[in-house]
Amino acid sequence: MSTSWRPAPRDIPTDPGVYRFFDEADRILYVGKAKNLRNRLSTYFHSPDGMLQRTQRMVSTARRVDWTVVGTELEALHLEYTWIKEFKPPFNIQFRDDKGYPYLSLTMGEEFPRAALARKRDNPYAKYWGPFTKAWAVRETMDMLLTVYPVRSCERGVFNRARSSGRPCLLGDIGKCAAPCVGRVTPEEHREIANGFADFMTNQDASQVAELDARMREASDKMEFERAAKLRDQRNALNAIMERSAVVLEDMLDVDIIGFASSDLAAALHIFHVRGGRVRGVRSWTVDTELELDSAAVLEHAIELAYDGEIPPPLVDVPFEPESRTALTQLLSEKRRDAGERGGVKVGVPKRGDRATLLESVNKNARLTLAEYQVKRSQDFTARSSALEDLRDALGLDQAPLRFECFDVSHLGGTDIVGSAVVFEEGLPLKDAYRHFGITQARDDTDAMYQLVSRRLARLSEELPSMRYPTTLLLIDGGQPQVAAAWRAVVDSGLTSIAVCGIAKRLEELWQPNSEYPVILGRSSDALYLVQRARDEAHRFALRYQKTKRTKVLSSALHDIEGLGPERVKALLTTFGSPTALRNATVAEISAVPGIGPALAQRVVEGLSDTAGNE
Structure with missing residues (x-):
């Protein structure tokens, strides 16, 4: 593969800026930012053996890279996010909401504002509260609020029919709508009700409950018992709503607390929106982190996403510093001031007190979100069964490979050679059975692969009695040369009942021994996803072992x-x-x-x- 498109290090500026990788059709593959463009871009042009698999694929697909120099890190942050949002590059991380969160909305832009459940915050003339964890929580909250603030909640068609017929709907008859459709209140009076609804949802001030309690007692003293009972029900409704969002910070702060959890292939973010010391909403995202982004960079991207179209509070608590904290703080402060709010935003890491305790709770929620995501992704029994059956049919195997092992060799310029063998049973990784190997010397990649597979097969016979299923397939990270070397090791070991195939990086095709043509799996098939996952897991495990070895050597040399x-x-x-x-x-x-x-x-x-x- 030609590397003539790669710029010489001396041609890359050392200023802060944003860079873009393009493919041969001039489509943007990846957008990134850097404090020092030369240092950052140079990391892509070293030996690919030290890269994660997805980064290797991005660099091998690219045909040119360009960069834009900016004056400050804040400008780089702005430009990077703008381009990612506009071009949606396939190799940039894509955050996913773990569910479509519902909001309570009030359409203040209409003549008669309407309260409703909303899935998107796309009406600039509406007010939104949430997100709520469940749709029923929105409906229950709204039902209680309508007892106190009987604002319109029907759709336009229902409203127009009631206006034409002169008869209100059921909510109007039971007192949960002021029935502006039939003129029971004027538009001005209805807007006053809507303002009360919005004020309570925004502030949830206990003084409103106290006022209703005082009016209830006054009505009781006057022996207006029916009115007193209605005021009692309204007071109880507001109390119930306030009790749902328990006080978590006694100093009544407005703060967003962001938790983070990560594994080798995924990360999860969880946010508690605390307003006036109460948790008013929660939200979470998950993301695959196959590219070589550290946790600080992932956290930075998540914070940018969280406040896209949102007004940040004065305080944002995080478990560790994001990649460009100063620039990110400036960006969020600008968003807050542009929205007409006073003061800036402080992004910090609480070390003690109630906020630190609450942060640990949010981190726990992030860990649970990550675990749930990983279970959903890997333990779909139907998808796994389909993948194993499709792999059996594609490779012409006698039975589905209920247990297979995947091998990868990693080195840096022919030195520090290591190998890994990871095991999958029923389509799931069996981490207790993972093995890594140090390879002292090898002529080339094929010799290293031969040594790796030979050493693994020498132990395989001893382990067979303790296996749930016998190993029936060896998956090799590599093309025809590596597959031929692995098959030679299988033949030499005498275990020729075990099949061998390799997955080549460029087109993700499968190669079998002595085969002239590759096996092509569907790009969106469960079988290809399983093979890719095993290949990436083997590469990750080898890379981690290699990095551990090299870091120990380097640390010793530095000391x-x-x-x-x-x-x-x-x-x-x-x-x-x-x-x-x-x-x-x-x-x-x-x-x-x-x-x-x-x-x-x-x-x-x-x-x-x-x-x-x-x-």
Whole structure:
């Protein structure tokens, strides 16, 4: 594959900016931002062996990259989000609501405002409250509110029919609608009712309950018992609504508290919207994180999404700092001021007190959301059965591969070679059976694959008695050469009842031993999804083992350099993110790390250069 389109590092500016990868049809594949464009883009053009599978596919599909230099990190944040929203690049992470959250809406733009359940906040002339967790919670809240504030809740067609006939609907007869359709109240009086509805939902002030209680007692003293009973029911309705949103912060703050949970392939965000110290709404998202984005970058994208079209509160609590906290704070503050609200926004990480305690609860909800998402995605029995049967038919196997193992070899420029073997049973990963292997020396990728499969098969016979199902298929991450090497290992081991196939990266086709043509699975088929998931899992497991080994070696080498203590070693590893990035860093880039001067940076470069050949 030609790499002539890749720019030389000297041609890439070191300014902050936004970059875009394009495919051969000039479609945008991916949009990203960087404080330093040269440092960020260079990470895509090192050896692909250190990349996650999805990033490899993006880079191998790309045919050009361009960039736009901006003045500040805030401008980069603005531009990146605008382009992602406009072009929807396929390799950018896509957040998904875990459900279509319902809202309580009041259409203040109509002559007679209407209360209703809404699934989208797309009416600029309406007020919205929520999101609620369930639709019945919206309907129940609205039903209680109509007892106190009998605003119109019928659709336009029902309203017009009642107006034409001169007869109100049932809600008008039972006192849960003021019946403006038949003139029982004027438009001005109905709007006053609607304003009361909106004021209570916005503030949920206990003084409104106290006022109703006082009026009830006054009516009782005057022996107006029917009116007193009605006021009692209204007071009880408002009390019930307020009790649903329990006080969680005694200082009556307005704050959004964002929880985060992640695994190797997915992440979940959960938000508590706290207004006046009470939880007024909750919301959550899930996202597949196959691209090499760290948690801070995913959190930043989630916060941008959460306040797209929303007014942020003065405080946003997060479990850790997002990638560009200063720029993000500026962006949210601008949104708040543009909406006519006073003051800016502070994004912070609470360390103690009620907000820290509540943050832990929100994090727990995020972990539950993530677990639910992963269960739904992987444990759909029908989809898994279909995938295994389709794989059996496509490969011409005698039976569905109820247990198969997937192999991957990873290295950096032919050194530090490692292999992984991951196991799937009934279409689900069996993590207790995962194995990783260090490979001391190999002539090339095919030799490494031969060694890996041979070593695994040598143990397989011993493990057969303890297996629920025997292994009937070996899935190889690679094309024809790797498949041929794996099949040679199978033949040499004498276990020729086990089938072998490989998945090639470029077109995601399957190759079998001694086959002239590949097997093509449907792009949206459950079988291809299962194979891709196993391949990506094997690659992730190999990469994690390799990174652990290299980080240990690098950390040991850094500790041997005079002047580098544990804190400075940690700062270097945190700043550069990977052993490769640190080894490729210049003296100037290393000396920019807090606590590292030019002389010490020079010793780091020399020390790492001396140990590079000994890993």
